[in-house]
Amino acid sequence: MRVISGEFRSRFLKPVPGDKTRPTTDKVKESIFNMIGPYFESGSFLDLFAGSGNVGIEAVSRGMHHATLVDKQYxxxxxxxxxxxxxxxxDNFSIIKSDANLALNKLSQEGRTFDIIFLDPPYKNQKMVDHANIIKNLSLLNSNGILICETDNSVHLEDNISGYKLINQKNYGLTVVTIYKFLG
Known part of the structure; x- marks a missing residue:
């Protein structure tokens, strides 16, 4: 696993030991950034199920000013x-050890907002629409912000979730990436 592009290009990243996390592959990660960027001049990024931090680090490498990386596993x-x-x-990163829902509430209470939020929960616990609604209700996405959902190919997400508009979806075999624009 490595940083694909930008300031930290070619730096190798460690995977989380064990089998409790499933890292986003370099192929899928590169595709995500090609769909939404691929480079940025600033902005804030939230990875709610960060695992190794791989996707958030890639976001900062490509020009995001700050990434908040949340995971509940030690x-x-x-x-x-x-x-x-x-x-x-x-200094370009915040790391939070927390359950996803508790982290969302804490970030909201702190008045934090994000330009891009990435959701890639464990495949057996995917509640994308629930998380999208919580994010909307807590006003965590900036106007025209982007919500990226990485799911198992057996999960079917609606074209339009209340408050969001589908802007892109790609299937990568076992993985599907769905990208929504926040309409708030």
Missing amino acids: AAIKTIKENVAVTKKQ
Whole structure:
């Protein structure tokens, strides 16, 4: 696993040890950024199920000013910290050890908002529409913000979720990436 492009290009990142996380592959990660960017001049990024921190680190490498990386597993948080250290830009990252719903509430209470939110929960626990609604209700996405959902190919997401408009969807075999624009 590596950073594909931008400031941290070609730096290798560690995967989370064990089998409790499923990292976003380099192929899928590159495709996601080609669909939404591929480069940015600023902005804030939230990865709600960060695993190794791989996608958020890629976002900052490509020009996002800040990435917030959330995961509830100790091993994931340890790996995220090690991977963020590889960037030598730790101030561009916030790392939160928390359950996703608790983290969303905390971020809302702090008045935080994001330009892009990435959802890639464990495939057996995917509640994308529920999370999209919580994000909308807590006003966590900036106007015209982007919500990216990475799902198992057995999950069917609606074209338009209340408050969001589908802008792109790609199937990568076992993985499907669905991108929505926030209409708020």
